[in-house]
Amino acid sequence: MSGPDEPEDDALVLPLLDWRSRDHWSWTEKPCRYCDKPTQMRDSKHKPAHKLCAERALAQQAADAADAYQIGQDR
Numbered sequence: 001m002s003g004p005d006e007p008e009d010d011a012l013v014l015p016l017l018d019w020r021s022r023d024h025w026s027w028t029e030k031p032c033r034y035c036d037k038p039t040q041m042r043d044s045k046h047k048p049a050h051k052l053c054a055e056r057a058l059a060q061q062a063a064d065a066a067d068a069y070q071i072g073q074d075r
């Protein structure tokens with residue numbers, strides 16, 4: 001049994017950002033770097049980004065990296 005606040009749970013999930021941190025929130029809305037819609041969220045580099053947009057981008061990056069890795073391995 002482990003609670004949602006234990007770091008082990010995060011390690012089991014994808015390497016997502018810690019959106020619970022106050023560092024990822026701002027009182028000022030700015031256009032999301034991915035979809036240009038206003039958001040109060042900030043990604044790990046303090047750029048405005050929706051959680052979903054950032055996670056989708058991270059997943060895409062991971063997929064691209066995996067593809068490139070597999071192509072490199074196959075040839």
Ligand SMILES: [Zn+2]
Pocket residue numbers: 032033034035036037039049050053
């Ligand atoms: Zn967005």
